[in-house]
Amino acid sequence: MPFRPLITDRMPDDVQSWHDLVEDLIRFLEQQTDTPVVGIGHSLGGVVTLLAAVRRPDLFASIILLDPVFLPRWIYWLKVVIPHRYRGYLVPLARIARKRKDRWPSREVARDHLRKKRVFARISDAVFDDMMESMLTDRPDGSCTLTYSTDWEARIYTTVTNPWRALRRVRVPMLVLRGRESDTIQAKAWKRMKQIQPQGYYIEMAGVGHLMPFEQPDALATTINQFLHGGD
Secondary structure, three states: OOOHHHOOOOOHHHOOOOHHHHHHHHHHHHHHOOOOEEEEEEOHHHHHHHHHHHHOHHHEEEEEEEOOOOOOHHHHHHHHHOOHHHHHHHOHHHHHHHHOOOEEOOHHHHHHHHHOOHHHOOOOHHHHHHHHHHHEEEOOOOOEEEOOOHHHHHHHHHOOOOOHHHHHHOOOOEEEEEEOOOOOOOHHHHHHHHHHOOOOEEEEEOOOOOOHHHHOHHHHHHHHHHHHOOOO
16 A cells, blocks of 8 residues: 555645544555455554554454554643644654654665664564665665655654554454564553453564564564464
8 A cells, every 4th residue: 555654745744643544544445455354554554454443344354463553641642732833842753753864875874874773683684675675765866865754754753643442442353463672562551452452362472672573574474374364
């Protein structure tokens, strides 16, 4: 599915909440298939998948959420209190995104710079090189920039949308995976998720963080397939 931050003629200010991305997903599925799909989403994609499945359960056979963004409830209250024009300065992740280096003289320089980041430490060289293929966009002058712009990244952080109510309302089979080393779903939130929706399946993967699809792709694929095939 074309993801809005990667479409050249779409602007970050067009997104008022993650529900706008939910509408993108629903529209895409309506156009592509008449058969319910298995929805798999990571991080933001996990929340978007959940919200879409609650709104349109007829479109989904099941959903699989990979370290979805379930933050402490007080963070969502901040979104209500802080006027939107100030969130880019007051939301810590948005401030970091706006200051992030996003252009390099070559792909080689970019790779050397990004490979040292702690967030990528558990990712193999082979997977990291695959990531670089899509993470970077070449420019006519030979330099390269982040394909997913820092403006879009900041906008996503400042429009974060509360998924807790949706979790209570989901009716399709659901698997949620959490990286044990991730700080996106804290231990208290993980416990609360299982209490709110006890019909779901919950698995915590050891030795991985928030970027679990890149850190342990084979183990993750095995876990997903076991869920889809009833443990076979």
